[in-house]
Amino acid sequence: AIQLNFNYAEPKLRALYWDLRFRKALSHAINREEMNNTIYFGRGVPRQVGVHPTSTWYDEELTRAHARYDPAFANELLDEMGLLDVNDDGFREYADGTPLIITMEFLDFETPKGISMELVSNYWHAVGIDLRIKLLDRSLQSARAQAGEMQMSVWHADRVTDILFPLTPDWWTPRVTYWGGTMWNDWSRYYQTEGRLGEEPPSIIKRTQYLTDEMRTTTDPDHRFKVGQELLRVGAENVWTIGTVGLAPHPVVVSQRLKNVIPNGVWGWDNRWTLAYHPVTWYLDD
Numbered sequence: 261a262i263q264l265n266f267n268y269a270e271p272k273l274r275a276l277y278w279d280l281r282f283r284k285a286l287s288h289a290i291n292r293e294e295m296n297n298t299i300y301f302g303r304g305v306p307r308q309v310g311v312h313p314t315s316t317w318y319d320e321e322l323t324r325a326h327a328r329y330d331p332a333f334a335n336e337l338l339d340e341m342g343l344l345d346v347n348d349d350g351f352r353e354y355a356d357g358t359p360l361i362i363t364m365e366f367l368d369f370e371t372p373k374g375i376s377m378e379l380v381s382n383y384w385h386a387v388g389i390d391l392r393i394k395l396l397d398r399s400l401q402s403a404r405a406q407a408g409e410m411q412m413s414v415w416h417a418d419r420v421t422d423i424l425f426p427l428t429p430d431w432w433t434p435r436v437t438y439w440g441g442t443m444w445n446d447w448s449r450y451y452q453t454e455g456r457l458g459e460e461p462p463s464i465i466k467r468t469q470y471l472t473d474e475m476r477t478t479t480d481p482d483h484r485f486k487v488g489q490e491l492l493r494v495g496a497e498n499v500w501t502i503g504t505v506g507l508a509p510h511p512v513v514v515s516q517r518l519k520n521v522i523p524n525g526v527w528g529w530d531n532r533w534t535l536a537y538h539p540v541t542w543y544l545d546d
Contacts, residue, residue, distance in 0.1 A: 261417040262502040267446040285337040304508035325496035352388040367401040402439035413442035418529040432495040433468035
């Protein structure tokens, strides 16, 4: 899940990120099928960030929103924004002619982020976006993400099952700050402190925060479903995050002597990996 820092201090980059045409262009420039075949041997699912297929809120259409590989359309959107290659170096400049360079900083941890971002960098270069990738260690990732110093980052999109999504829909709204979150920490602080800290968000973001509160606190299942649906729809329409490939299998090596292990399951933070599959009942057969 690629995260643009909507609260980044530099005004021109921040304004660029908030333009939906730019987010759509970046998304349509990514060849997710190629990423799936190259990284996951075709076993993943090219998609946007969305809830897991087991979720009550799952809607396959939303996971395909703005995910079509269409570099020609991406180029059209970027041209429309006035982002042109004025010095003929292969990369686009801002409308005022100044260089447009984006640095992607990330911790290569748990999922294959390094090779994923190398491919994304190539796709964006092909439409004239000068993306530069930079690896960080764990301490820098945490400090720079929460301080809002990253222009762009990437994390894996967990918390997307019905176990955690209703409580922590952090891909769809600014609610908390944490070491993997880069998108909107100033808006999160405003929400957490009721306006004493951070920065007041736009009305569409306030709407997502309201929906989050409703989903977490309502005792009416129908109302919870409806507000969750709206939250996901708004996220898909606005491309808050840019997904790449999801639902890839994660092989787990198990000894043939270890019995009572299920052959398939959901591997993720939501269900604490194998905890849901009762490892206390596993046993060794001598």
